[in-house]
Amino acid sequence: xxxxxxxxxxxxxxxxxxxxxxxxxxxxxxxxxxxxxxxxxxxxxxxxxxxxxxxxxxxxxxxxxxxxxxxxxxxxxxxxxxxxxxxxxxxxxxxxxxxxxxxxxxxxxxxxxxxxxxxxxxxxxxxxxxxxxxxxxxxxxxxxxxxxxxxxxxxxxxxxxxxxxxxxxxxxxxxxxxxxxxxxxxxxxxxxxxxxxxxxxxxxxxxxxxxxxxxxxxxxxxxxxxxxxxxxxxxxxxxxxxxxxxxxxxxxxxxxxxxxxxxxxxxxxxxxxxxxxxxxxxxxxxxxxxxxxxxxxxxxxxxxxxxxxxxxxxxxxxxxxxxxxxxxxxxxxxxxxxxxxxxxxxxxxxxxxxxxxxxxxxxxxxxxxxxxxxxxxxxxxxxxxxxxxxxxxxxxxxxxxxxxxxxxxxxxxxxxxxxxxxxxxxxxxxxxxxxxxxxxxxxxxxxxxxxxxxxxxxxxxxxxxxxxxxxxxxxxxxxxxxxxxxxxxxxxxxxxxxxxxxxxxxxxxxxxxxxxxxxxxxxxxxxxxxxxxxxxxxxxxxxxxxxxxxxxx
Amino acid sequence: xxxxxxxxxxxxxxxxxxxxxxxxxxxxxxxxxxxxxxxxxxxxxxxxxxxxxxxxxxxxxxxxxxxxxxxxxxxxxxxxxxxxxxxxxxxxxxxxxxxxxxxxxxxxxxxxxxxxxxxxxxxxxxxxxxxxxxxxxxxxxxxxxxxxxxxxxxxxxxxxxxxxxxxxxxxxxxxxxxxxxxxxxxxxxxxxxxxxxxxxxxxxxxxxxxxxxxxxxxxxxxxxxxxxxxxxxxxxxxxxxxxxxxxxxxxxxxxxxxxxxxxxxxxxxxxxxxxxxxxxxxxxxxxxxxxxxxxxxxxxxxxxxxxxxxxxxxxxxxxxxxxxxxxxxxxxxxxxxxxxxxxxxxxxxxxxxxxx
Numbered sequence: 001x002x003x004x005x006x007x008x009x010x011x012x013x014x015x016x017x018x019x020x021x022x023x024x025x026x027x028x029x030x031x032x033x034x035x036x037x038x039x040x041x042x043x044x045x046x047x048x049x050x051x052x053x054x055x056x057x058x059x060x061x062x063x064x065x066x067x068x069x070x071x072x073x074x075x076x077x078x079x080x081x082x083x084x085x086x087x088x089x090x091x092x093x094x095x096x097x098x099x100x101x102x103x104x105x106x107x108x109x110x111x112x113x114x115x116x117x118x119x120x121x122x123x124x125x126x127x128x129x130x131x132x133x134x135x136x137x138x139x140x141x142x143x144x145x146x147x148x149x150x151x152x153x154x155x156x157x158x159x160x161x162x163x164x165x166x167x168x169x170x171x172x173x174x175x176x177x178x179x180x181x182x183x184x185x186x187x188x189x190x191x192x193x194x195x196x197x198x199x200x201x202x203x204x205x206x207x208x209x210x211x212x213x214x215x216x217x218x219x220x221x222x223x224x225x226x227x228x229x230x231x232x233x234x235x236x237x238x239x240x241x242x243x244x245x246x247x248x249x250x251x252x253x254x255x256x257x258x259x260x261x262x263x264x265x266x267x268x269x270x271x272x273x274x275x276x277x278x279x280x281x282x283x284x285x286x287x288x289x290x291x292x293x294x295x296x297x298x299x300x301x302x303x304x305x306x307x308x309x310x311x312x313x314x315x316x317x318x319x320x321x322x323x324x325x326x327x328x329x330x331x332x333x334x335x336x337x338x339x340x341x342x343x344x345x346x347x348x349x350x351x352x353x354x355x356x357x358x359x360x361x362x363x364x365x366x367x368x369x370x371x372x373x374x375x376x377x378x379x380x381x382x383x384x385x386x387x388x389x390x391x392x393x394x395x396x397x398x399x400x401x402x403x404x405x406x407x408x409x410x411x412x413x414x415x416x417x418x419x420x421x422x423x424x425x426x427x428x429x430x431x432x433x434x435x436x437x438x439x440x441x442x443x444x445x446x447x448x449x450x451x452x453x454x455x456x457x458x459x460x461x462x463x464x465x466x467x468x469x470x471x472x473x474x475x476x477x478x479x480x481x482x483x484x485x486x487x488x489x490x491x492x493x494x495x496x497x498x499x500x501x502x503x504x505x506x507x508x509x510x511x512x513x514x515x516x517x518x519x520x521x522x523x524x525x526x527x528x529x530x531x532x533x534x535x536x537x538x539x540x541x542x543x544x545x546x547x548x549x550x551x552x553x
Numbered sequence: 554x555x556x557x558x559x560x561x562x563x564x565x566x567x568x569x570x571x572x573x574x575x576x577x578x579x580x581x582x583x584x585x586x587x588x589x590x591x592x593x594x595x596x597x598x599x600x601x602x603x604x605x606x607x608x609x610x611x612x613x614x615x616x617x618x619x620x621x622x623x624x625x626x627x628x629x630x631x632x633x634x635x636x637x638x639x640x641x642x643x644x645x646x647x648x649x650x651x652x653x654x655x656x657x658x659x660x661x662x663x664x665x666x667x668x669x670x671x672x673x674x675x676x677x678x679x680x681x682x683x684x685x686x687x688x689x690x691x692x693x694x695x696x697x698x699x700x701x702x703x704x705x706x707x708x709x710x711x712x713x714x715x716x717x718x719x720x721x722x723x724x725x726x727x728x729x730x731x732x733x734x735x736x737x738x739x740x741x742x743x744x745x746x747x748x749x750x751x752x753x754x755x756x757x758x759x760x761x762x763x764x765x766x767x768x769x770x771x772x773x774x775x776x777x778x779x780x781x782x783x784x785x786x787x788x789x790x791x792x793x794x795x796x797x798x799x800x801x802x803x804x805x806x807x808x809x810x811x812x813x814x815x816x817x818x819x820x821x822x823x824x825x826x827x828x829x830x831x832x833x834x835x836x837x838x839x840x841x842x843x844x845x846x847x848x849x850x851x852x853x854x855x856x857x858x859x860x861x862x863x864x865x866x867x868x869x870x871x872x873x874x875x876x877x878x879x880x881x882x883x884x885x886x887x888x889x890x891x892x893x894x895x896x897x898x899x900x901x902x903x904x905x906x907x908x909x
Contacts, residue, residue: 139874143658161659271852273872329745329763331855332771347746498659504872508680508857515768515856537875538660 046439049075051466053443059468064447069111076440077115079178080430089427090121094418096431097127098153099134104450105153105410109435116434122427124151135273135500142167150418150428156192156201156408160497160546163195169414169425171199178433183455185485187405187492191550202436204444205409206454208490209282209378210480212357213238214349216372217257226255238350241399242286242379245350246318252349253325263326266348267319269514270334277503278406279335280510282352284315285491286381289402291395293387294551296402296491303544305531307506308524310392311385316513316520323514331515344369352378354406355452358477371473375480377403377487402491403484409454412436453481495550498538505530558621565618572611579604602639609635652881658874671881681882683857684865691776691843691861695836698780699829702787707817709788710795720792727785735849738778739765765851768858775859778846783839787832794828795821830901834894841890862886 053075056068099105106128113124127149129137138154141147142161154162162168176199184193184203193201215238217223224236230251239245249264256262268279281297288311289296298305306312323330327347335353343351344361346368351357361373380399383392412432418424434440444451445458446467453459459482464474484490493499506527513523535543583601586594595601613631616624652671656664675681709720726734742750743764754762765771802824806816822829844863847853853860853868862882870879 136871139658165661270854328761329766332765501873511854512856517856537657539662
């Protein structure tokens with residue numbers, strides 16, 4: 001079956017001078033190799049386009065510039081040209097709100113959309129926000145009814161706040177076809193991106209915590225000997241369970257590697273505007289997410305917090321137990337520190353993080369670990385807590401793994417305020433579809449963009465190798481990502497309103513626990529009590545309803 | 554003549570009455586509209602501001618009509634009064650109203666009145682009390698800052714070499730943004746792995762120079778950073794005081810045979826007391842607002858050891874969108890500051906009177 005993307009490519013090859021010349025060149029090339037059918041021509045053009053854009057500027061050839069973003073945007077205009085006439089949106093003005101983290105996100109979108117603006121005639125004004133300003137700005141806009149943007153870059157956790165309140169515009173069918181929505185990886189398919197059965201989101205990013213480790217540390221002969229000498233019966237190597245992570249972290253305290261102190265796992269106990277909670281989550285999911293139960297953070301029917309159940313308390317206790325074996329100032333380390341100032345700088349040998357570490361480890365000047373980093377899904381646990389029976393289960397299949405699908409990635413949403421104006425509605429969705437285009441997405445996940453793999457079509461390793469990636473490295477990286485996304489027991493974040501408030505409250509209490517002011521169970525009970533209070537404040541019945549909806553129930 | 558004046562006064566009174574009536578009417582209509590009681594009204598509150606401005610103009614005009622030259626003189630003051638009402642008094646009253654609401658931005662029901670619930674919640678909020686107790690430490694530490702600043706001011710007012718150069722150098726920290734200080738000092742100089750201060754500490758025999766890992770160490774480090782930024786401010790004001798001090802008094806003390814300490818303790822210090830009290834009060838006001846360095850360097854940790862009331866309110870308001878509670882905390886804190894400063898001013902007045 002000809003895929004929509006390929007079908008859309010077909011009319012795009014006729015109208016403009018550029019595509020005629022390109023077609024002619026393609027035909028000439030094909031003529032040289034022999035007669036091929038129309039289907040093959042289209043597939044060839046498609047593959048050609050993907051190969052062409054992924055060489056802009058080429059992996060390892062410096063950071064892409066605005067000119068590169070525009071070039072990629074121009075080359076990926078095919079699907080837009082297929083459904084929109086030139087100048088069709090003349091006079092339409094759209095406002096776009098998004099991030100400007102690390103000079104990426106909105107800055108890329110500007111470049112990608114410039115050719116789109118030139119072709120369609122629409123104009124876009126930009127609201128750029130720093131990560132820290134994002135949540136409050138969005139919350140204020142929602143609460144005060146001052147939504148002053150037509151297109152929004154937003155993470156799925158906010159879908160409860162935005163889609164649940166009817167502020168977003170439902171995705172038209174033509175957009176679903178244009179972006180080939182079926183190509184999304186399983187965990188980003190509905191219910192993610194949907195609310196009450198309606199689709200709202202153009203996914204441009206996939207997020208999960210994978211496990212990053214140092215291959216040189218875990219293959220070092222001296223450390224292997226010391227490990228055996230310490231009385232360990234297992235082989236020295238990358239830990240596969242949290243029990244092993246704990247053992248290795250305690251063992252590595254005081255050990256030397258290449259003449260320097262070596263550390264094991266790095267925790268991130270310092271609050272990070274709510275985002276730090278994901279890192280406790282990564283330690284907890286293997287204990288707390290039972291394969292027979294969708295929920296792991298709250299009970300489904302009552303929203304009773306599970307944060308103080310034995311599984312979560314065990315994860316918190318693990319942090320307490322591991323901290324003395326971590327660097328002396330670890331209490332003041334947030335995830336930014338563990339990822340970018342410690343792990344990439346050669347300190348510590350294991351951390352959970354989003355895919356950024358793998359994207360940056362080889363490409364950034366700040367990284368000293370380059371080739372010595374390996375990737376896997378998060379460690380498992382020998383036993384998993386069963387909330388229904390209140391007992392720890394040992395699964396016949398072996399350790400329980402539950403990758404933490406933290407944040408669920410960024411998406412593009414169109415706001416309901418464009419619904420009254422047909423032209424504006426079409427223009428906004430066309431812009432969103434352009435940014436979420438299948439081919440363009442391949443470029444964003446290969447280059448620094450702030451976005452990671454999120455489509456099945458991103459798993460073709462040959463495309464990555466052709467762009468300049470090392471096969472072994474990229475295979476390990478992509479496997480860690482896709483095996484997390486597609487894991488049958490993945491722990492998917494609840495998309496309920498105020499989710500970051502729950503996290504922020506927890507962070508405050510966790511810092512008290514980690515600094516030794518209170519014990520794990522007392523602290524966890526405090527978090528649970530504060531969460532209950534927050535649920536009541538936000539409206540328990542409604543929260544329960546939305547929580548269920550976020551599971552697609 | 555008198556009749557004309559009376560007529561003008563009547564016109565003035567009518568003008569005020571009419572303008573006030575219109576203002577009240579529009580306000581009531583808009584409040585009812587906003588409450589959903591009536592359909593008529595404006596989509597935004599901006600027209601209320603315009604009506605307020607028109608009312609202020611009418612009020613000013615009426616003053617001239619009613620009171621002649623005295624009214625004209627009032628025109629110099631009235632704009633400032635109306636401006637203060639609009640941007641200080643009204644927002645404060647409105648803030649008290651917000652403080653009485655249960656309003657979380659994520660709540661679909663929106664704000665609803667909860668009376669003193671927020672204040673009651675505050676009374677049992679361990680984080681608020683912890684932050685308040687930290688503020689006691691930070692405020693007491695101002696005395697230390699003052700002592701250092703006084704010493705520096707004495708040094709810079711003495712006849713030393715390169716006095717002007719040192720005056721500028723000592724002022725530099727004050728010119729830095731606390732956020733820049735947070736990054737330059739807190740996150741770079743004091744950085745555990747590569748920070749020069751940590752390296753020096755290791756060289757001096759401190760194995761694990763973690764400046765923010767234990768509660769008291771973190772508290773002292775934050776205080777030291779804030780002091781580094783603020784001491785120049787105290788110093789410059791004390792220096793101005795020292796320079797304004799009549800030289801004869803010092804000379805008389807010298808003639809009477811007072812040594813350095815005696816002439817400082819019995820002459821300079823008492824004379825400087827009013828300046829000292831002023832600068833201490835200003836400094837404590839600033840200190841009570843301490844937030845930026847804490848938010849950037851420790852986020853209030855470890856375990857709330859460095860948390861300040863402002864950084865806690867920041868988290869409640871910004872990270873948790875808890876507008877009603879956050880405002881209530883801020884309002885209570887404002888009241889606490891006002892009471893504290895009033896008491897301090899009273900005491901200091903009594904004290905300075907006794908000393909002088």
